[in-house]
Amino acid sequence: MYGTKCLFVLLFVFSIASAAGAGNGYMGGDGDFKGGGGGEEGGGTPIEEPGTDATTGSLYGDLFVILRYLGGGSKNVPAVDANGDPIMTTGEWTDPATGIVYYDVPQQAWTTAPAVGGEPKLSEEFASYTIIDEETGEYIPNPVTGTIYYPAPYPSQCVQPVANFEQWGDISSKTGLSDNLLPIIMTYDATWERTECEVAPDIFIAAGETWNGVTYYTDISYPDLIQEVSFGRLNLGRAPQAVLDASFDEAVMAINRAKNIVLDASGRLLLTTDVYDEFLTNPDGTPLLIGEVTKAIDSPKENLALYLKLIKDGHLITAGVDRTPIDNSIQGGIPLWKLLELEDGPSQALRPTIDIAHLQSFGLGHLVDASNIVTYYTYRDAEGGLVVQTDPCSADIVCEQWTGIVEQAEGDVCAGEDFPFSASFLAAAADKTGVLNIDKIVYLNSIMGINMVVGYSEYDENQEPVPGAVDYSKNPIYFNFGAHMNQYQRGNTFANRGNVESPAGSGTPATYDGEVTVLVQQADPLNWRETDMNIFSTVFGSEPFSGSDITGFTAMADDDLGVIDYIHTYQIPGLR
Numbered sequence: 001m002y003g004t005k006c007l008f009v010l011l012f013v014f015s016i017a018s019a020a021g022a023g024n025g026y027m028g029g030d031g032d033f034k035g036g037g038g039g040e041e042g043g044g045t046p047i048e049e050p051g052t053d054a055t056t057g058s059l060y061g062d063l064f065v066i067l068r069y070l071g072g073g074s075k076n077v078p079a080v081d082a083n084g085d086p087i088m089t090t091g092e093w094t095d096p097a098t099g100i101v102y103y104d105v106p107q108q109a110w111t112t113a114p115a116v117g118g119e120p121k122l123s124e125e126f127a128s129y130t131i132i133d134e135e136t137g138e139y140i141p142n143p144v145t146g147t148i149y150y151p152a153p154y155p156s157q158c159v160q161p162v163a164n165f166e167q168w169g170d171i172s173s174k175t176g177l178s179d180n181l182l183p184i185i186m187t188y189d190a191t192w193e194r195t196e197c198e199v200a201p202d203i204f205i206a207a208g209e210t211w212n213g214v215t216y217y218t219d220i221s222y223p224d225l226i227q228e229v230s231f232g233r234l235n236l237g238r239a240p241q242a243v244l245d246a247s248f249d250e251a252v253m254a255i256n257r258a259k260n261i262v263l264d265a266s267g268r269l270l271l272t273t274d275v276y277d278e279f280l281t282n283p284d285g286t287p288l289l290i291g292e293v294t295k296a297i298d299s300p301k302e303n304l305a306l307y308l309k310l311i312k313d314g315h316l317i318t319a320g321v322d323r324t325p326i327d328n329s330i331q332g333g334i335p336l337w338k339l340l341e342l343e344d345g346p347s348q349a350l351r352p353t354i355d356i357a358h359l360q361s362f363g364l365g366h367l368v369d370a371s372n373i374v375t376y377y378t379y380r381d382a383e384g385g386l387v388v389q390t391d392p393c394s395a396d397i398v399c400e401q402w403t404g405i406v407e408q409a410e411g412d413v414c415a416g417e418d419f420p421f422s423a424s425f426l427a428a429a430a431d432k433t434g435v436l437n438i439d440k441i442v443y444l445n446s447i448m449g450i451n452m453v454v455g456y457s458e459y460d461e462n463q464e465p466v467p468g469a470v471d472y473s474k475n476p477i478y479f480n481f482g483a484h485m486n487q488y489q490r491g492n493t494f495a496n497r498g499n500v501e502s503p504a505g506s507g508t509p510a511t512y513d514g515e516v517t518v519l520v521q522q523a524d525p526l527n528w529r530e531t532d533m534n535i536f537s538t539v540f541g542s543e544p545f546s547g548s549d550i551t552g553f554t555a556m557a558d559d560d561l562g563v564i565d566y567i568h569t570y571q572i573p574g575l576r
Contacts, residue, residue, distance in 0.1 A: 100145070376402055496511070518572070
């Protein structure tokens with residue numbers, strides 16, 4: 001009834017009037033999935049798959065704030081059969097020319113799927129288009145409606161940018177849209193059977209108009225309201241894996257050396273380590289102890305590497321099969337030919353693995369709670385390759401014995417008490433004066449491979465996708481914070497942070513008094529005094545918060561970041 005077969009197709013641009021619903025991709029539906037989400041690169045419109053390079057399969061450049069699910073409940077998904085073809089039904093469509101609603105229009109049917117927190121909430125509207133006769137240049141009228149417009153058979157499924165409430169306030173009085181959404185225009189391409197979208201170029205504030213008490217002397221259009229996500233230090237997530245692996249190893253070695261491990265007010269690992277003289281020794285030849293130093297792991301690279309490991313694997317144990325020396329020539333770093341020129345060459349020492357019993361002794365066993373901890377042995381074979389086995393070595397082979405895991409187990413996931421540590425690691429990797437929001441966390445997780453949104457699930461030896469491999473750009477998988485995370489309670493969390501009340505030891509974690517020692521300015525502005533301040537009331541004004549899923553995790557990480565900023569500003573330097 002609403003056929004689209006013709007000589008020439010002229011795309012029609014149709015404004016979105018509402019913003020309900022969802023899907024499971026970034027941009028408009030493509031010819032393969034008929035509105036099922038994902039798709040190829042399109043016409044370069046501003047809100048197509050934000051910042052994704054189809055040629056390299058990576059996220060880059062400008063990434064912006066969009067409407068997302070907060071977790072729980074379900075979403076609408078365009079229905080397809082076992083072959084991936086759309087399942088059709090009939091639905092409503094409003095003719096733009098007359099405003100008449102038609103109720104029997106052929107459309108792709110909907111089904112539902114769980115809504116994962118952080119997924120883009122995609123538009124559901126069905127766009128319209130017109131057809132022009134290539135020979136006469138005239139519109140071909142729709143035989144059903146008599147007007148020049150035809151209904152798109154597949155839903156738009158476009159990401160939906162959101163204007164910044166803090167900067168622009170509630171713009172719904174101008175847009176008529178909820179959630180501070182920016183109005184977008186949809187273009188249905190009947191040739192490729194997909195919808196492309198862009199932010200409407202209309203004027204939001206005209207020159208000379210006053211908005212929220214501010215008079216603007218130049219036109220402000222809706223595209224000017226698009227919020228770009230600034231990563232700052234978190235751009236380290238784009239570094240080659242070898243860089244993050246090396247930083248993770250630095251953190252592991254520091255943890256293994258520490259004679260005491262507690263938490264600081266923001267939840268960072270606070271390590272106390274003995275310091276020995278570089279040259280002097282005791283009469284018996286042992287190194288001369290000259291003191292100790294207590295310092296948080298505050299390196300952004302190390303904390304980001306810890307975050308990546310814990311959120312992906314659910315523990316901080318380096319598997320035996322992953323302990324081969326880091327090759328910095330892979331994906332950047334020193335080229336292999338340059339490494340060969342070095343006199344001593346690259347290190348052949350195994351990557352360190354965390355001392356499980358050591359962390360357990362400080363009550364931090366949940367950071368090393370892999371399900372398959374065993375005793376295993378390593379040695380080099382005749383070709384220099386690393387051999388990892390659980391059986392003891394024969395007498396003619398020199399082995400090293402370890403306690404840890406041989407391979408990552410699929411059942412080990414970030415859960416329960418892991419999440420507060422993941423949040424504090426993430427906060428310690430971010431800019432102290434910045435903020436952490438949902439979009440920044442989701443994009444970072446996508447950049448670092450925690451979310452699977454680019455590339456394929458399987459490749460052959462030539463790095464080509466194998467038949468039947470999942471194309472993540474069309475079927476993205478987002479980390480589900482709601483699956484294993486406990487509810488975050490701000491007041492309870494910071495009541496159990498701060499100065500140590502009782503030390504850790506014998507498998508029992510330290511307890512804390514909820515206060516942090518800082519410098520507080522006195523009546524005399526030049527006089528500052530060491531004072532114990534309640535963290536919850538001082539930093540947060542005793543304002544409570546409770547939340548779960550990605551909302552709770554984002555708040556937890558951003559709260560930790562706020563405490564880091566406070567500590568950095570006011571804490572006694574020697575106590576940081």
